[in-house]
Amino acid sequence: MRTPNYPLAVALAEAGWNNSETARRINCRALQHGHRAVAVDRSRVSRWIRHGEKPRPPVPGLLAELLTEHLGRPYSPQLLGIGPARGVLVFLDPKEYHGLAVKAAAANMLLEHYVHELIRDSISRCPPA
Structure with missing residues (x-):
């Protein structure tokens, strides 16, 4: 889902x-x-x-x-979440992967969704460029 x-x-x-x-x-x-x-x-x-x-x-x-x-302000399909997805490939060592998998399971989330939320949270904390 x-x-x-x-x-x-x-x-x-x-x-x-x-x-x-x-x-x-x-x-x-x-x-x-x-x-x-x-x-x-x-x-x-x-x-x-x-x-x-x-x-x-x-x-x-x-x-x-x-x-x-x-x-009165610019919107794009990507900003609205209806544009084509942009993929990012991240290489993790086995310990990192396992740690993320355990935390995702504890949050009752698919690993991909958990990582996506972590990235969104991290980006929202960054000052504007």
């Missing part, structure tokens, strides 16, 4: 858009850009938020564009 998409949920709440309004705006913008095959509904938006599903292009770009215009 995927995790909820909190960045997207926060941005939509800040915009004051419910799932239906979000879907309506995306569909209208898609038509303006000539994307006739885009048909987003409220249940699809809900799955993006609740289950971390990612919409297919061109929807991530359209939604980022809409939120940028509405909220």
